[in-house]
């Protein structure tokens with residue numbers, strides 16, 4: 001499965017089967033996590049065989065089940081957009097390996113012994129990975145290209161980028177991002193205005209959307225501004 005196909009196939013999955021992830025797939029996820037942490041100064045951590053985060057406290061009232069593997073999405077405060085961008089690459093690799101996932105900001109119980117959060121860092125989300133009991137469903141498309149993009153006329157690669165961004169996971173499906181085309185091949189990505197300020201998740205959502213835009217548009221067609 002290509003990353004473009006993974007973007008279309010990925011939906012948030014909240015119920016998982018009791019089926020272990022093969023060692024080879026764990027190794028591929030770990031390799032991308034290590035490389036991204038090195039490149040961007042992040043602190044993503046793959047946690048395996050840890051069933052408590054989604055089975056205790058608040059989590060047990062949620063709609064999540066069967067989760068014992070997840071990525072702890074940890075970064076320095078202020079690096080959330082980079083965490084979204086690199087974290088979503090791991091999510092799409094998981095999808096292309098036949099695994100499912102879901103970014104989760106709220107309904108889990110913290111497990112400080114299972115991952116490390118240093119003093120200048122924060123835990124932004126946990127992302128369960130594993131074999132889903134279902135494949136999830138396509139989120140409702142609340143927004144169109146014209147709602148989230150500026151700089152017409154739009155070249156085909158730009159349209160493909162925005163379409164991929166509109167398929168990205170965002171907190172409560174808020175899609176608070178904008179893509180602005182300048183000078184034919186420069187793209188500015190920014191948070192859209194919102195009264196609730198994106199519930200604090202707008203920076204990470206923006207990074208996730210940028211990851212999708214870049215895969216949809218093709219890196220060779222544009223430069224970030």
Ligand SMILES: Cc1cc2nc3c(=O)[nH]c(=O)nc-3n(C[C@H](O)[C@H](O)[C@H](O)COP(=O)(O)O)c2cc1C
Pocket residue numbers: 010011012013014102103104105106107125136137138139167168169170171172173201204205208
């Ligand atoms: C930063 C972030 C935080 C999220 N937090 C939660 C959460 O706490 N609980 C939950 O059920 N889903 C959560 N989600 C999943 C979103 O609800 C989901 O991505 C959105 O509804 C779009 O659906 P899709 O991922 O199936 O395309 C979160 C997504 C993101 C990106």
